Amino acid sequence: MTHLAPNSPHARDVASVLHPYTHARRHLETGPTIFSEGSGIYIHDDTGRAYMEGASALWCASLGFASERLAKVAYETMRRMGYYHIFRGASNEPAIDLCEKLLAIAPVPMSKVLLQCSGSEANDSALKLVWYHWNAQGRPEKRKIISRKASYHGSTVATICLTGIPDFHKGFGMPFEGFLYADCPHYYRDHEEGETEEQFSQRMADALEEMILREGPDTIGAFWADPIQGGGAGALPPPARYFEKIQAVLRKYDILMVADEVICGFGRTGNMWGSQTCGVVPDIVTCAKALSAAMQPISAVLMNERIFQSVMTQSDRLGSFVHGFTYAGHPVAAAVALETLRIYEEMDLVAHVKALEPIFLRAFGALKDHPLVGDVAGHGLMGGVELVQDKAKRRPFPEGQKIGAKVDAHARERGLILRTTADRVALSPPLIITEEEIVEMAARLRGALDDTFAEIAA
Template sequence: MKYFEANSPYARDIAAVIHPHTHLRRHLETGPEIINRGQGIFVHDEQGRQFLDAAAGLWCASLGFGNERLARVAYEAMKNLGYYQIFRHTSNAAAIELSERLLALAPCPMSKVLLQCSGSEANDTAAKLVWYYWDAVGKPEKRKIISRRGSYHGSTTVGVCLTGKPEFHAGFGLPFPGFLYTDMPYYYRHHVEGESEEEFSTRLAASLEKLILEEGPETIGAFWADPVVGGSGAVLPPKGYFEKVQAVLRKYDILFVADEVICGFGRTGNMWGSQTFGITPDILTCAKALSAAMQPISAVLINERIFEGMLIQSDRNGRFVHGYTYAGHPVAAAVALETLRIYDEIDMIGHVKAVEPLFLDSLGALAEHPLVGDVSGCGLIAGIEVVADKRSREMFPASVGLPAKLEANALKHGLILRHVGNRLAFSPALIITPEEIRDLAGRVKALLDDTLVELG
């Protein structure tokens, strides 16, 4: 096989590279799919085959897979100041301007920005700030953090603890004590017969309050939520959910951290998922589309309440002892700034709103397919639930190997998508055109048809 030809990139990969979220032993037998070129929403592999990437990489390539303008900005920034840190009163122009821009874009009044290098780092840092704040105001016992089952918030140690998916914990001895999980707002999968979305939301808010009371409100520091649950395949919140949840949090003085790593910068049809779903966070984390995935950068936005606590701690301890070597990197910050300028120039939010109906209607039409139980989405993010039985919502057993069949049939039709168990998630580059949306939907129908035949 080609993978084992001497000095081939496939053999070299097997010999040297560990791949995240990969069956490591199987990889030694199959080798990688090597992507060597990309433009717009398409990528090409080592053999020259073209694929429509319906996931924008890892939800992040908002401007597609090649952008000469951002490449030039990175080049000029690197020539001028290839690196400098922002520790101990030092700064750089790009970090300053980017922070100002993010505060201007924030979905609610925010006070300061802490630049980081990845979404995982941003969420990890936000957790530290929650603990830092409560210690500052004399309530260090408020350390427990509640997130949702089925959510994903990063791959750092704390990020994995925030993540409500047991497969991320297995083998690592995680989560640490103090991380709690409440119900995922997955109406299609978890509502009871005859229960409306509003009633489902009321039940989940009551369940959250019950958990808080059982644990002790005086021990709960924060609630973590992504506006759309990306980690479970783009699950949208039911009607009234965040309104009811926030009322519970306010009642017990619990901070709200909005994980906007996936949803931020236009994905849901607004600049922030918080705007789409009526969330007013105390802390907001963002990454991915901040630089259109062209540079590793993220940010944590905090309100004045949190910053006042940080000032108290800085006075008490002599300084704010936290930071990453590459935080506020001048090249990454310059690329992120230019990305935000491009969004403005091409009216990215307006474009997403303009193509949203076609995107949702094209995928929504697949709800008639025998394998499809549900289709939901907003902006340019959507999920399709693949089921064995539409009436009962019964899922295929693991022995069927549904995810492998879906992935193989997608690749056969030149399509890269994200599947989470029996659910297909879609988050194409935000620049996708109407013609490309129709192309995408056609490929999805073809892969579903082929999978149906295989399943008999």
């Protein structure tokens, strides 16, 4: 860290901050990029350089950066009350209004909402609800959870077990027992010659059924999936009829469906919910991120009447529902989320994203002619660009080549922040993006792909 100016924010950062999902030792050398302000889809670093945000930061800055309107709501709520909890029957109006609103826009009829602070907390709480439900039903052995390889559902002790990425487990001695991972439905990469999307989906459903039978259907509590697979898979839409076929298997063995809408919720996929875009009929929905345009940390678990009835049963047997976080239902966060949902209504969010969808898919779809790109697929304003070494064989680059990281670095040089996995660029720009900005973003990505191609050819 010798090159970092003493007492600069960069030097103070490396001296004091442990950063999530960052190489700790390398960070001591490189130091941070410090971001100081933003407007629209642009975020500015402390040198004044502006970057287009191709991933809405962490898939969350749906309204872009900085908002007078949301700031005023937070300020007013803080002036009036600041904080009170919702434990032991206490409540506040922003929390009530928000829960009511979420029930009104839910993708399927839902009964109650549990407010939390992050996507991880929402999934963690949903997991406890699944176990609570099966205990209430007198079937406590239905404890195992099936999620999918390459899925990301959070970082807490439980949600990292739901997460199907071995690299995120190994340093921690995870996952715990009872977490199973079905195949990631990556049609482009894994389909056999001549196999249609539907046939591929059937193969995924058959493999799931085999797993369930092998483990014992009476031991499986829930299947966990984000409608368009984000994190590890890189914004991967499901193949045709995938969820229809998967859910037919789940229904056969009385297994709950949990839709992780933490990324896909609130217009991202061209409908209010990814479940609507991808044909998911969930028992439980978790959501966060765009719920408050990421301006406040807040998340929610929506549960159907069947789950709520189990909560009631347990109340009769055990007393209180003993679960909750100090900041659950925080009035400031709830008020900001509510105002965010009002903004979505005013801008007719779903129609807006639907109108931009063909422009987005055309602009980025045009990259398919690039020698590094095998496929481009998405819904709404969410999609992935598949990076391949061999287009004809649909073969990815060896992991050691770090192709995604190279594209990412070149994109930064061109003023574009991306979210890349080993071999996919995941796109999820702020939902306020304009047609011209989409075209410009795709041009910058093409430039970064050209730079990467030149680098590996050299």
